[in-house]
Amino acid sequence: MTSALLWGLVASSSLILGGGLAYVITLPRRVVGIIMAFGAGVLVSAIAYELVEVAFETAKGTGALAVGLLAGSLAFFGGDWLIDRLGGDGRKSTSGAQASGVGLAIVLGIVLDGIPESMTLGLTVLSEGTVSIALLAAVFLSNLPEAIAATVGLSQAGWSRGRVMGLWVLVTVISGIAAQIGATAFADASDTTVAFVLAFAAGAILTMLADTMMPEAFEHGGRIVGLMTTLGFAVAFGISALE
Structure with missing residues (x-):
């Protein structure tokens, strides 16, 4: 199951790529917003067809889907609220809002955003024997604009390049470990438990979005993000349909 660790690292490596690109290429905020909208659409598709649908089929009418969705949403909401209170609000802003935040809270917030996605990747390796290409693409593509936006903001807030890139390396490693945990911790779990975890991740990711x-x-x-979100959804669905 070490493949789960590797796939988790691959999916989250776009954080490092996005952080590096932010220093090499100056992207207008509008472009970053458009890319982020595309990534959001990709994630919505992954939630619907790679998480919720599978959870529904696995739950077999036990109610694990509904409970998991609610629990995941509440867990992210509560964790995000706490981190915001600690000084992690605006952690992904491109405007430098991180300057008024607390470094540890910003790091914890970014980790919180990525863990549900990574654990779900590990679960797909466990349940299907291989990684879901659609989910892998969704996580990779959604991480890229998030890292670009956050890197721009953190730099404007006074974070050094080494500190920012160190953050992305740290989050990438943690995400890889989370994927491995997803593949091993639930190896002997019942269908109901697996359905709950998939739904939990779906609820957490949807709330994050x-x-x-x-x-x-x-x-x-701006307004064009609606079109780009739909395009991202369509592309991800196409990948899922071809698997």
């Missing part, structure tokens, strides 16, 4: 990613995309990308 509504709370941080989509508002940031609209703020910088």
Whole structure:
């Protein structure tokens, strides 16, 4: 099951790529917002067809899907609220809002955003024997604009290049470990438990999208983000349908 660790690292490596690109290429905020909207659409598709649908089929009418969705949403909401209170609010902003935040809270917030996605990757390796290409693409593509946006903001807030890139390396490693945990911790779990975990991840990711990613995309990308979100959804669905 070490493949789960590797796939988790591959999916989250776009954080390092996005962070590096932010220093090499100066992207207008509008472009970052548009890319972020595309990534959001990709994630929505992954939630619907790689998580919720599989959880529904696995739950077999036990109610694990509904309970998991609610629990995941509440868990992210509560964790995000706490981190915001600790000084992690605006951690993905491109405007330098991180300057008023607390470094540890910003790091914890970014980790919180990525763990559900990574654990789900590990679960797909466990349940299907191989990684879901659609989910892998969704996580990779959604991480890229998030890292670009956050890197721009952190740099404007006074973070050094080494500190920012160190953050992305740290989050990438943690995400890889989370994927490995997803593949091993539930190896002997019942179908109901697996369905709950998949639904939990879906609820957490969906709440993250509504709370941080989509508002940031609209703020910088404008009205066109609706079209780009739909395009991202369609592309991800196409990948899923071809698997």
